[in-house]
Amino acid sequence: MQEMSIEEFVVYFGDRYELEVKNAGIRFNHNAYIPMPLERNISVVLIDIDRIDQVLTNIIYNAIKHTPKGGSINLQFLVDGPTLVVRVRDNGSGIEGHDVPFIFDRFYKKSKSRNTSEGGSGLGLSIAKEIVDYHGGNIWAESQVGQGACISFMLPLRPPM
Incomplete structure (x- = not known):
């Protein structure tokens, strides 16, 4: 587990998936809404960066799999x-x-x-949930058929050590 400032988190993960999404023929956007100045007592997340990367990889690859070429994925x-x-x-x-x-x-x-040759094992999002739970967060989904899906998770913020 390591501390990562909100700004570092946004830059690292915001840039991490852009090439892969665009190579799939899908538009990729990322943006951040961070109130400034931040409260001093909530400016970092304590994360296992590899596991949070696994969460986002699972979510984004699912989005790629279910979004047609020319579609869009937004990371916020x-x-x-x-x-x-x-x-x-x-x-x-x-x-x-x-x-x-x-x-x-x-x-x-x-x-x-569906068989496994056409799709995944059905483990990706359950693993993502376990990882987010381990970090003291929560994960949820919203969707409308034919209009896309939004998978969200939250991580607690804390003061820097």
Whole structure:
């Protein structure tokens, strides 16, 4: 676990996925909403950078898989009180409303007929949830079929040591 300032977090993860998304033929944008000045007691996150990278990789690769060429993925960072909220929004196929509550369950796939050659193992988002939980955060999803999905997670902010 290491301390990372909000600004370092935004720069590191904001640039991390741009090339891969664009190589998939999808527009990529990232932006941050950070109130200035920040409160002194909430300016860093304490993270395992490799595990948070794994969370974002799982979310962004799912977005790539379900967004057609020419679509878009937006990565947003938002300081909301004592938390840093990270959102990955796409304009792809979306998730059926009855599936949304289960997408973070192990081995859950929205289509039971899918086999592993056509999709993933159903573990990516459940692993992302476990990692975010370990960091004291929360993860959730919002979606409308045909209009895309937004997977968000929050991490607690803390004072620097």
